[in-house]
Amino acid sequence: MRANRSLEIGTGLFVLLGFAALLFLSMQLPANGLKFFLSKPVGYEVTAQFDNIGDLKVGAPVRMAGVRIGQVTRIDFDTNTERAKVWLRINPRFDKIPMDSSASIDTEGLLGGQYIAISPGAMPTYLTNGSQILETQSALVLENLINKFFATEANHSPGSKGGAEKESKQ
Amino acid sequence: MSAAARAGVLEVVRKTGETGVFFVRVLAACIPALSRPRLIIEQIYNAGARSLIIIMLSGLFTGMVLGLQFYDVLNRFGATEALGTAVALALLKELGPVLTALLFAGRAGTALTSEIGLMRATDQLTAMDVMAVDPMRHVVAPRFLGGLIAVPLLTAVFTVIGLFGAQLIGVQFLGVDHGIFWSQAQSAVALKDVTEGVVKSVVFGAVLSLIAVNEGYHSEPTAEGIGRATTRTVVASSVMTLLLDYVLTAVFL
Amino acid sequence: MSQDGHESGGVNLPADSVGGVPADTVIEARDVRYAIDGRPIFAGLDLTVRRGLITAVMGPSGTGKTTLLRLITGEICADQGRVAVFGRDMATLRTRELYATRRRMGVLFQNGALLTDLTVYENVAFPVREHTDLPEPLIRKLVLTKLEAVGLRGAAELMPAELSGGMARRVALARAIVTDPEILIYDEPFVGLDPISLGVILRLVKQMNDALKITSVVVSHDVHEIATIADYSYLLSGGKVVGAGTPAELARSESPTVRQFMTGGAEGPVRFHYPAADYATELLGVER
Numbered sequence A: 001m002r003a004n005r006s007l008e009i010g011t012g013l014f015v016l017l018g019f020a021a022l023l024f025l026s027m028q029l030p031a032n033g034l035k036f037f038l039s040k041p042v043g044y045e046v047t048a049q050f051d052n053i054g055d056l057k058v059g060a061p062v063r064m065a066g067v068r069i070g071q072v073t074r075i076d077f078d079t080n081t082e083r084a085k086v087w088l089r090i091n092p093r094f095d096k097i098p099m100d101s102s103a104s105i106d107t108e109g110l111l112g113g114q115y116i117a118i119s120p121g122a123m124p125t126y127l128t129n130g131s132q133i134l135e136t137q138s139a140l141v142l143e144n145l146i147n148k149f150f151a152t153e154a155n156h157s158p159g160s161k162g163g164a165e166k167e168s169k170q
Numbered sequence B: 001m002s003a004a005a006r007a008g009v010l011e012v013v014r015k016t017g018e019t020g021v022f023f024v025r026v027l028a029a030c031i032p033a034l035s036r037p038r039l040i041i042e043q044i045y046n047a048g049a050r051s052l053i054i055i056m057l058s059g060l061f062t063g064m065v066l067g068l069q070f071y072d073v074l075n076r077f078g079a080t081e082a083l084g085t086a087v088a089l090a091l092l093k094e095l096g097p098v099l100t101a102l103l104f105a106g107r108a109g110t111a112l113t114s115e116i117g118l119m120r121a122t123d124q125l126t127a128m129d130v131m132a133v134d135p136m137r138h139v140v141a142p143r144f145l146g147g148l149i150a151v152p153l154l155t156a157v158f159t160v161i162g163l164f165g166a167q168l169i170g171v172q173f174l175g176v177d178h179g180i181f182w183s184q185a186q187s188a189v190a191l192k193d194v195t196e197g198v199v200k201s202v203v204f205g206a207v208l209s210l211i212a213v214n215e216g217y218h219s220e221p222t223a224e225g226i227g228r229a230t231t232r233t234v235v236a237s238s239v240m241t242l243l244l245d246y247v248l249t250a251v252f253l
Numbered sequence C: 001m002s003q004d005g006h007e008s009g010g011v012n013l014p015a016d017s018v019g020g021v022p023a024d025t026v027i028e029a030r031d032v033r034y035a036i037d038g039r040p041i042f043a044g045l046d047l048t049v050r051r052g053l054i055t056a057v058m059g060p061s062g063t064g065k066t067t068l069l070r071l072i073t074g075e076i077c078a079d080q081g082r083v084a085v086f087g088r089d090m091a092t093l094r095t096r097e098l099y100a101t102r103r104r105m106g107v108l109f110q111n112g113a114l115l116t117d118l119t120v121y122e123n124v125a126f127p128v129r130e131h132t133d134l135p136e137p138l139i140r141k142l143v144l145t146k147l148e149a150v151g152l153r154g155a156a157e158l159m160p161a162e163l164s165g166g167m168a169r170r171v172a173l174a175r176a177i178v179t180d181p182e183i184l185i186y187d188e189p190f191v192g193l194d195p196i197s198l199g200v201i202l203r204l205v206k207q208m209n210d211a212l213k214i215t216s217v218v219v220s221h222d223v224h225e226i227a228t229i230a231d232y233s234y235l236l237s238g239g240k241v242v243g244a245g246t247p248a249e250l251a252r253s254e255s256p257t258v259r260q261f262m263t264g265g266a267e268g269p270v271r272f273h274y275p276a277a278d279y280a281t282e283l284l285g286v287e288r
Helices: A002-028 A142-154 A160-168 B003-033 B037-045 B050-075 B080-121 B124-130 B135-175 B177-189 B192-218 B224-253 C065-072 C095-102 C120-131 C136-149 C164-177 C195-210 C223-229 C247-251 C256-267 C275-287
Strands: A044-051 A061-064 A067-078 A083-090 A102-107 A114-119 A135-137 C025-036 C037-051 C052-058 C080-085 C105-108 C183-187 C215-220 C232-237 C240-245
Touching: A002 B037, A002 B050, A002 B135, A044 A135, A061 A083, A067 B003, A067 C037, A135 B224, B003 B135, B003 B192, B003 C195, B037 B050, B037 B135, B050 B080, B050 B135, B080 B124, B080 B135, B080 B192, B080 B224, B080 C025, B124 B135, B124 C105, B135 B192, B192 B224, C037 C065, C037 C080, C037 C120, C037 C215, C037 C232, C037 C240, C052 C065, C052 C195, C052 C223, C052 C256, C065 C080, C065 C183, C065 C215, C120 C136, C120 C164, C120 C195, C136 C164, C136 C232, C164 C195, C183 C195, C183 C275, C195 C215, C195 C223, C215 C223, C223 C247, C232 C247, C232 C256, C240 C247, C240 C256
Parallel strands: A061 A114, A102 A135, C052 C215, C052 C232, C105 C183, C183 C215
Antiparallel strands: A044 A083, A061 A067, A067 A083, A102 A114, C025 C037, C025 C080, C232 C240
């Protein structure tokens, strides 16, 4: 009987441990799972609205001066303003980003993934959870860029490249 | 085709058929075997609880190595924040199920084969049969079910311990932010990835347990025969694990 | 099974002919033919076991004595002919009926075939637990009675690995009789035993038969031991019955094959291994 008891206890421990691990994997780990533990996402969340987000994806990095400070957590379309609304989660270490900073969607390299670059402003108040970055610049859409480039080249207009780029950045 | 080659091909076909028939018999025996839960509990203990230490140790070190390696690679792209993502996906989808399966084959699969082989060699299976106790129901099915239940649980333990091993290296030693490590892991892992890992581990559990009991049941009833059957279990289990891993990955992607 | 079964086909003595089937027949084999990998083991075997008697099946190794057991228990089916137990052809039974028939038989395997992960007590209790829902006190009583009968009540809590060969066989005997079978089949019960254990087993076989009225089939090549207890003996060779009768009748037989086997056994009593009997067979083959 003693041997049976220890066998039952051993099996019970193993099964409980296994199910706890399964539960952890299925509930805690996935982004869309229920969270009981590891639940608090770190950092604070701010929003920004863009005319065109191009190819931006959830999970894309948020950089400041090239340093990664957070990531895109959600993208939606705001029906009131008819613009794209992007939620950015910023690492809590970077809690002194001026309120009037601007966000732009840039591309890593010529054809790389897109990311959000924050250029700091000068106000003494800082972005906190729920703040909105008001000043934004849309993504450079490569096709538009090329079309404009060829259009200006056809007109033999010098300095057309810079012009095209400026025009697209509305 | 020479006669020898023909005989060889025929033997492979026969062996496949034998395993197939055996599989059906095992499945058929599983239902009545449920009426003796104690036998299944014993086998979960043998296959699972007794493999737990080796699984946890292996999981820990696998996770630690992944932490080091991924950190090194990601560091070259200045993306060490992605360590959590890389480790979580690698463990969940591939290394957890596959390494657990290979360890299970070596630890529990061989034990199953030699145990059943020894029962065959000492007439215990025949004795049961003659006592009107079906050895499929009493010996084989509980062992199959025990393995089937143990492998997914072992895989989950392996994966979780691996994650914490990677966290230990990445966060404690290499300085990745704790919150970023986990939030990165969470943001990248979808429920589908967890499902992939679980499905793989269930399939591996079924296939490896089947191979182990099949080899044991059909082993030659001598010491040498049991030894050969044990070796075949390891070889067949390893090959099938990697082959099925490819197939399942292709299905899921 | 050994590889020395190349019995020359020349052994062609008239098989034992039992006229009609007596009413008290429990096991009956008629013109049984069976081959393994094309090598014939039985080529027209006829054999009858009658209720309440000890029937010995003797023969040199490789004559398919163990195969005969497997035919009787329905583990394998004859290629041709009929093996009937309790009047039912084992080959035609469905699994459920087969198991029902097997519950009326007990088999004592050569080395006991005890379940190594259970204690002696649990081994004996095993068939009871599997087939009945008796309460624990009753099982306990039953098991201890049977263990007492084989003189091993004191060993109840030992594991099979701690038993000697003779003790293991006695435990197996207790297990075989715990369900009160009508037929008890012994596969080489005397092989590998020291003289004392052998005597004990021999007495037990006789006792079981006398006290419990169990029909016994003893497969053995220990001619002398078996002659002391058997009521009727069959001598197998070349896949057929080459001699049959009471031990005394066999001893008086004129048949050279029977004589060779009987005297061969007398010259060198077989204790542990097959070779002695094989040697005799081989010599026989060369001479002819």
